[in-house]
Amino acid sequence: MKPSRLFALAASLAIPASSTFVVQCYSRLFDQRADPIVSPNVASEHVHTISGGNGFNVTMNYNKARASKCSTCNIKKDLSNYWSSKLYFTAQNGSFLSVPIIGDNNQGNLGGMAIYYLYRGGPKNDKLRAFPPDFRMMAGDSLKRHETDDFAGRAVTHRCVGGNGPETKSLPNQPCDQIRAQITFPSCWDGKNTDSANHKTHVVYPKNGNYNGGECPSSHPVHLVTLFYEVYYDTKGFKNMWYGDKQPFVFANGDGTGYGYHGDFINGWDVPALQKALDICGEDADCESRASFTMRTQSEAQECKLAPLINEPVSGVLAALPGCNPVTYGPADASPQSTCAAPKLNLKASPETLGYVDVTKSKAYRYVGCGKDVAGQRTLNAAWTSSADMTVDKCVDFCKSRAFGYAGVEYAGECYCGNSVASNRAPVVGSVGNCLMKCSGNKKQVCGGAGAISLYQACKGGSCTNAVKRESRRLAAVDLERARAAAPL
Numbered sequence: 001m002k003p004s005r006l007f008a009l010a011a012s013l014a015i016p017a018s019s020t021f022v023v024q025c026y027s028r029l030f031d032q033r034a035d036p037i038v039s040p041n042v043a044s045e046h047v048h049t050i051s052g053g054n055g056f057n058v059t060m061n062y063n064k065a066r067a068s069k070c071s072t073c074n075i076k077k078d079l080s081n082y083w084s085s086k087l088y089f090t091a092q093n094g095s096f097l098s099v100p101i102i103g104d105n106n107q108g109n110l111g112g113m114a115i116y117y118l119y120r121g122g123p124k125n126d127k128l129r130a131f132p133p134d135f136r137m138m139a140g141d142s143l144k145r146h147e148t149d150d151f152a153g154r155a156v157t158h159r160c161v162g163g164n165g166p167e168t169k170s171l172p173n174q175p176c177d178q179i180r181a182q183i184t185f186p187s188c189w190d191g192k193n194t195d196s197a198n199h200k201t202h203v204v205y206p207k208n209g210n211y212n213g214g215e216c217p218s219s220h221p222v223h224l225v226t227l228f229y230e231v232y233y234d235t236k237g238f239k240n241m242w243y244g245d246k247q248p249f250v251f252a253n254g255d256g257t258g259y260g261y262h263g264d265f266i267n268g269w270d271v272p273a274l275q276k277a278l279d280i281c282g283e284d285a286d287c288e289s290r291a292s293f294t295m296r297t298q299s300e301a302q303e304c305k306l307a308p309l310i311n312e313p314v315s316g317v318l319a320a321l322p323g324c325n326p327v328t329y330g331p332a333d334a335s336p337q338s339t340c341a342a343p344k345l346n347l348k349a350s351p352e353t354l355g356y357v358d359v360t361k362s363k364a365y366r367y368v369g370c371g372k373d374v375a376g377q378r379t380l381n382a383a384w385t386s387s388a389d390m391t392v393d394k395c396v397d398f399c400k401s402r403a404f405g406y407a408g409v410e411y412a413g414e415c416y417c418g419n420s421v422a423s424n425r426a427p428v429v430g431s432v433g434n435c436l437m438k439c440s441g442n443k444k445q446v447c448g449g450a451g452a453i454s455l456y457q458a459c460k461g462g463s464c465t466n467a468v469k470r471e472s473r474r475l476a477a478v479d480l481e482r483a484r485a486a487a488p489l
Contacts, residue, residue, distance in 0.1 A: 020119060021281060021291075023082075025051035025073040025112035026301040027103065031086050031314050033322055036060040037136050037199050037264050043345060045323045045337050046142075046252040047086040047314045049101065049231070051112050053079035053268050054304050054431055058345060062133040065268030070304035070431050072112055076294045079268035082115055084181065085142070085261060086252040086314070087233045088321065092243045098315040099249065102178065102232040109302050109434065109450070116228040119281050120187060122206055122215045126223035130275040131267040135194045137203050139185040139227075140262025142253045145330025151211035155184040156261050162236065171258035173247045175239040178232050183263045185227040188216035199264075225278055229263045246329070254325035254334060299451060303372070305432035310343050355435070355446030356454065357392040358466060365396050365407060365456040366464040370433025372425045373410055373453040379425040380408045380418030380453070387413055389441035396456055407456045410448035413440040421455065427467070 028051040035044035040059045050056060053068030060081070068079040087099040103111020121128060140156050147153065147169050157167040162177025172179060186203040196202040203224070206214030216223050235249070242248055250256045277291035314322050321327070324340040356367040373379045385398055395415035399407035404417040427433055435454045439447035448454045457464075 021117050021277065023073050023075055023078055023080075023115040023117065024301075025082060025115060026298045027051070027072040027110045027112045027304065028101075029054060029056055029072055029304065029306040030110075030308060031098075032308060033310055033312070033314070034058055035083070035264065037138060037195075037266065041345075043310050043323075043340075043343060045340055046254070046325050047322050048083040048252070048264070049086050049113070050081065050083040052081035052083075052266075054306055055079065055268070056081045056306065058309060060136075060266050062267065065266060066270075068268065070300070070428050071296065072110075072301045072304045073115070074295045074298075074301060076296060077270040077273040081266045081268060082113060082229065082263070084113070084183070084229060084231060084263040085255070087179070087181070088250050088252065088318075089235075089238050089241070090248045090250050090256075090327065091241070091317075094319075096250070096318045096321055097238075098318070099238070100234045102234050104234070106437070110305075110436075111232070111234075112301070114230045116230065117277075117281075118212065118226040118228055119278070120206075120213045120226045121223060122210075122213060123208070124215060126216065128225050128278045129189070129222050130271050130278055131224060131269060132194060133267065133271060135267040136199065136265060137185060137195075138199045138262060138264050139183050139229075140260070141333075142255070142260050142262050143333045143336065144259045145255065145257050145328055145332065145334055146259060148259075151205035153259075154211050155205070156259065157182050158258050158261075161232070169259060171247055171249050171256075175235075175242055177234075177236040177239075179235050179249065180230060180232050181258075181261055182228065182230045183261060184212050185229075185263070185265065187212065187224045187226040188220035189222040189224050190220045191222040225274075227265060250321070250327050252321060252323075252325065254321060254327050256327045256329045259330070260334065299372075299434075303370070303428065303431065303434045303452065305434065305436070307432050309345055312343050355438075355444075356466065357445050359393065359396055359456065360459060360464055360466060363393070363396045363400060363456075364459045364462055364464075365400065366459055367466040368421075368455045368457050369427025369467055370431075370435035370448070371408070371421060371427050371453050371455045373408075373416075373448075373451055375451075378416055378418075379421060379455075380404075380406055380416035382419065383417040385415045387415075387441070389413075390415060390447060391439050391441040392445050392447065392454070392456070394441065395447075400458070405458045408448070408453040409439065410453040411450060412437045412447050414448070416453065427455065 033043045051072045053071045055064045055068035088096040101111035159180040160172035160176035193202040205211040208214035324337040328334045390413040395409045396407045399417035405419040408416045434449045434452040439445040
């Protein structure tokens with residue numbers, strides 16, 4: 001696998017080719033106030049950008065992660081979840097503008113992140129252990145607002161791409177084409193606990209003056225692979241909007257310094273497969289092929305999405321950061337926000353959260369999900385039309401008037417009709433898919449995406465239920481089961 005240009009690792013890390021492999025998370029599930037590590041069963045204090053398997057939810061365990069039907073990342077043996085805090089731009093009028101990640105576009109795609117699995121055996125070349133089932137950890141401190149030179153402080157850095165100067169622990173104090181936020185996780189484990197009360201003390205950074213390549217202490221003797229997260233925020237559109245005497249970017253946790261950047265990880269790997277890869281990576285540059293990794297394509301990863309769990313805006317132009325997160329600049333640590341008026345978790349999918357249109361009664365067609373499409377080999381190829389004011393209703397009317405069994409809207413203004421959908425083009429169960437483009441004739445509706453088609457099927461017998469609602473009932477039953485067994489994981 002060749003890492004994409006956007007996810008090229010910083011040359012300053014000087015990582016030998018034989019000592020790493022990369023999990024390319026080409027997309028993300030969603031941006032959401034969700035954090036099953038710190039805030040299980042409730043809305044978290046701030047917004048995260050979340051990648052990985054679609055088993056992600058407000059409570060998680062290893063079995064739920066492994067039950068994922070798809071992932072936004074490329075290695076099929078890996079159904080883990082990776083997340084970090086979302087970035088915003090503080091406008092001069094006091095509003096907050098969400099900053100896109102490289103890969104976000106108006107065709108419905110969402111950008112992702114790169115996860116480097118670094119072979120750092122230390123001076124004794126320790127054999128690295130794969131993460132065990134139910135393992136989870138955090139890196140960074142959301143409340144931190146000042147620079148420190150301890151290992152945890154060195155682990156968080158930012159790079160101004162298109163600017164001048166070295167990597168900094170703080171957010172860059174100059175306009176940049178991109179801000180690359182990056183964090184290194186602890187790699188020494190106590191060998192017993194898969195989590196801890198603060199989600200940190202079961203793991204520590206190596207000693208001997210090297211936070212990502214030193215020796216593990218006797219208290220945490222098991223050497224794990226070193227995780228390194230890298231997220232590229234596209235900031236060039238804000239270069240001419242700077243004002244005042246402070247850099248204008250802020251993370252979702254109210255951090256205007258960058259010192260409070262942080263990341264989270266929940267293991268969803270096929271553990272023997274990861275262990276095999278680590279054993280091979282210690283001796284061979286071609287570890288990925290020898291480990292027999294099978295890969296998702298970029299388009300497959302981009303199709304994996306989740307419906308929002310909370311009905312609140314987290315992108316666009318916002319009057320305040322979601323949650324109770326005043327912007328702070330230190331040097332004192334920020335105060336924990338424990339009284340946030342969080343919206344109720346929305347564990348049942350709805351037209352508002354998914355963007356589909358309920359036309360079961362008005363048109364006798366049901367929504368069946370977001371399918372795949374290919375130009376030149378259309379999923380629905382019996383008839384088509386397009387318009388600058390396309391809506392779901394117009395497309396269904398067009399196909400219904402011609403007695404077709406399926407209607408599909410795509411790329412905001414295109415409508416296709418047909419009588420069958422091939423299995424390899426059908427929606428993925430449990431995934432919203434890559435249908436995120438707003439209809440050209442109604443911005444409250446979704447009309448597919450690029451290579452993604454919102455599918456509606458004629459009801460048999462005149463009445464039917466949207467597939468999304470059936471999936472919602474299944475998910476609601478799962479969440480009820482989780483709530484009943486809500487003992488902390």
